[in-house]
Amino acid sequence: MLTVYLDSQDFSHFSTKHKDHAKYASLKWELLQLKKDGNVRFVFSDVHVYEVFPKDASATAEGLDRIRTIADFCGSESMPSFTSLIEYEVRSVVSKSTGGEAPVISNNWFPDLGIAGTPMERAPSPPNRKERRAMESQVRKNSSPLAAEFRRNYPFFKDSNVLIRYYGHDVEWCDVVAMIERSIQDITSFATWLACSKDANLNLPEILRGGYVSYVAAVTAIREEVARQVVAIEGAEQRNELAEAIGSGLDKSLVELRASIAHSLMDELGEYDGSVIVDDSMPSFDSLLRYLAELLRRSSQLSTPRKPIGSDFADALHVSYLPRVDIFRTDAAAANALAHIYPARKNDVVADVFKLPDIIRTRVGAESR
Template identity: 30%
Template sequence: MPSFDDALIEPTSPAVLLREELDSMHLNRKSRRKHEQEFFDSRGGLRSSAYKRLRSLALTAEQHAADQFPMTPAALRDVIQYSLGIGSRETAIKGIRDSMADLECFADWYAKQWERVAPVSLCIREIGESLMESLLALAQEVSGLCEGLANAGEPSDAVATGLRDVFTSLLRNQPRSLVRRLAAAQGITVGDAFDCSWENAPTLMTVANVMCHLGRRSALLPQRHRKPLASDFGDILHTVYVPHVDIFRADGFMANTISEAKLPLKTTVVGKFLNLPSAIERRLQG
């Protein structure tokens, strides 16, 4: 999840819930003032009658919270208690944050509140656009370099060997580069002695290898490279699951890229949806 302030996930406070209730009643000015005096003291605090009214609004508050945020049952309880004036704002916000880490809750939130969720995940699309532009620029640079070498009489085999060397170096250094960048983002210093291996860091190694092979297919094959897409970054992120599942479903390009990487894993990668049932059957029989 990207960093964001609590204003984005601010649960409805008791005072706001009551004022929304008054708005829905379409009262004239005199009646509105009477009800406000009934619920709020001179400093804007809640009177005892307000808590009684809030309890009667419990179902409305529950529906409002469930529609507004991704919610586990525990988080929903915390938010409702806050909305009813008997819980804390900090506990409610923590519950929402924890729910955002629940993949099922977050996916349901996308389905119900797309316009509200989109700003939260905007950073992923922005990074995807940036990666696409970088790969496009690299592809153009590599094509221009190869064309220049060919015009200078450089043998095609030598050019191909040079590109393979670039890729091999990238493949060797990318895992450590990712570790250092992730550590730096968290304010952690990483020395040279850390062990970045398939045994100790299968997820990191998977992402690094797939990233390199995607880059190769998108930029380091001058005559037959595949045009990069903004969605490539999301596909790379999804590969964090590859070492931890029996079967991984991807589109055709990503499935071929993963297969080309020859990952030392037992995961079955399926590139066509129609092939998924037979892959499941084979795993069950095996």
């Protein structure tokens, strides 16, 4: 079965509330039929959710419809969160170097909650018979005050009675954590609660916005510096020298970044003496850096330098999932860059969503022969 990673714009276009929905309706039906027939599975990442989530109250209906569209295509089949994916690859390399235990990768779109090692307090011993009967009665009648409070505050929880059973020593904290993670995995329920909750202190769109601003500012500064130097050029020879110097500088910076970025991102590597160089042993991390380097190269060229845009940052995060899927949907500009970086995977990167059904059928047919 093929694994397909759609573009965030696809989920917007396939949404029933999008102004061009009619144009995409038959394509949506065709792709979902391919899924129903068992030819393909669609997966989503946390980057999709951050991008399609409503940005403010006025956009709630449209945003939640985009979330439901993700669920229509993917169900609960998600890739690991971007941070979990990068941490997994770095830890895998370190564990091989040190002989330590290999890490386990999560397929939950939401980053690690960090609650596995901090269980809620409960009585040191199980309740007596009378207390247990009262607790079981409350659970059966769905009248537990504690469960009622959780349902009121966190209606996306799938089985808040697990928490009651935890206090009754019938299940352990890991079961509570698993219940919470399963609940968040249902993005429709979780996103609806998050969008409508006045108390939830979690702004999903803002998670990417800071990266947008920093990325555009950094690349724009380099682009403008190149433009200033180009103005001072008097002949072709100087132009060639400048182009060569810029290329060498970018190559050197990328090498230095590959050797330092893992330590910069993960505090726990402070106690690790070995080097952690990002290369193809970390395929997702490597893809991210390759893509960003290509965009920087295009924005630094002397003739018609590319203007950076905020969505480049999100595109780079999406690209980190390319090594882990069979077919990767993106826009024409990103597809062009990826064809330059990964010529062997040119046919796996789809710039025209309307060509996707035929590409899937061709691939499925080739694999079945």
